[in-house]
Amino acid sequence: MKITDIKVVSFRTHADRWDIGHGVPLPRTELMQTVASVETDEGVTGYYFGGGSHGDQEGLNVVDQALLLGQVRSLVIGQDPLDREMIWKWMWVGNITENVASVVDLMLWDLAGRAANLPVYKLMGGARDRVKAYASTYPNIGPPEVYAEHALACKREGYLAYKIHPHYFWDPKTRQPTPGRPSNIAADIRTCHLVREAVGPDMVLMFDPWGTYHTLEEAIKVGRELEKLDYYWYEHPMPEYRVESYVRLARELSIPILSPEIAGGGVFTRAEWILRGASDMSRIDVVRGGITGARKTAIVCEAYGLRCEIHMAGWGNLQVCGATSEDTSEYYEKGLLAIGVDYDAPHPYLRQICDRLDPDGTIAMPTAPGLGYEIVWDYINDNVITP
Ligand SMILES: [Mg+2]
Structure with a gap:
């Protein structure tokens, strides 16, 4: 199996948040979320939602997206997506920003789980x-x-x-x-x-x-x-x-x-x-x-x-x-x-x-294969932010 592409889709969504500066709730705050994906020549795709400073809860900012779609994408295209250890070490030595390297690893684990039809922890x-x-x-x-x-x-x-x-x-x-x-x-x-x-x-x-x-x-x-x-x-x-x-x-x-x-x-x-x-x-x-x-x-x-x-x-x-x-x-x-x-x-x-x-x-623990997502593509497609 070979990696053929890495993509990122940014979309609008909302969630309740807390205003830390003023100590009040922020109901239904508009947020930017991202779903990053790694595609392969065998039709299996891995996904990860988030990657900002609070993990799953925030999307990748534009600088991180540019790194993922530029330098990182060109490094990993053609590699076997199951060679997670090799890619992980490569990212550290290559001094790739930690959260961006992490998104790659998370997508690869999701992909491996989907390929094996198992939750990642199993x-x-x-x-x-x-x-x-x-x-x-x-x-x-x-x-x-x-x-x-x-x-x-x-x-x-x-x-x-x-x-x-x-x-x-x-x-x-x-x-x-x-x-x-x-x-x-x-x-x-x-x-x-x-x-x-x-x-x-x-x-x-x-x-x-x-x-x-x-x-x-x-x-x-x-x-x-x-x-x-x-x-x-x-x-x-x-x-x-x-x-x-x-x-x-x-x-x-x-x-x-x-x-x-x-x-x-x-x-x-x-x-x-x-x-x-x-x-x-x-x-x-x-x-x-x-x-x-x-x-x-x-x-x-x-x-x-x-x-x-x-x-x-x-x-x-x-x-x-x-x-x-x-x-x-x-x-x-x-x-x-x-x-x-x-x-x-x-x-x-x-x-x-x-x-x-x-x-x-x-x-x-989640029971679905990979990280456990059941993705609502219609919602994402209706709320895409076009660059
Ligand atoms: Mg803490």
């Missing part, structure tokens, strides 16, 4: 058919009391775990952006307390200030509170380009530090963090090296007996969970969520969402 080797999910909030969903209300609502819906993205670049009192003043430590600590009080001692809670604590002292101060409140992990508290700060933080605190989540370099950077003892749990997703890179990261962690928690929602991340034991990758991140945002509304371009929560707090 093709990799199934480890489980269900994964525990946590409700992952938007940042700035309101003052601390709103987080407590939202966490309780999620618990009633069946979630076993809840993760707070607290207040950043936003003042929960004035509800206005605070550029240059990223963190609100007092409000964050109060949020962590109120959420624990609301949901009781048994619900698993996680906390992710997304790198906005700019001093080690701030990060330690909040971390000590999380320890008292029995939070499960403390994610990406400081900027990840300061690795030595993380070495010191991990040494100082007993709560597991979960990082790096957004640092570039995929599995290679994660391996270095492990050697340095800069975090206790690692983190990866499929737009930082594709499914191939995420699986490699999980395997490195497994060898050291470390957790590798999968970052972000979406079809590819879910498939990686399905191929990885719960002992290594325990949770799936469902979100982002907020009161007034209907996350579960189906995307008009797909027949179903990948991550419907069952009442026991788990999500079932």
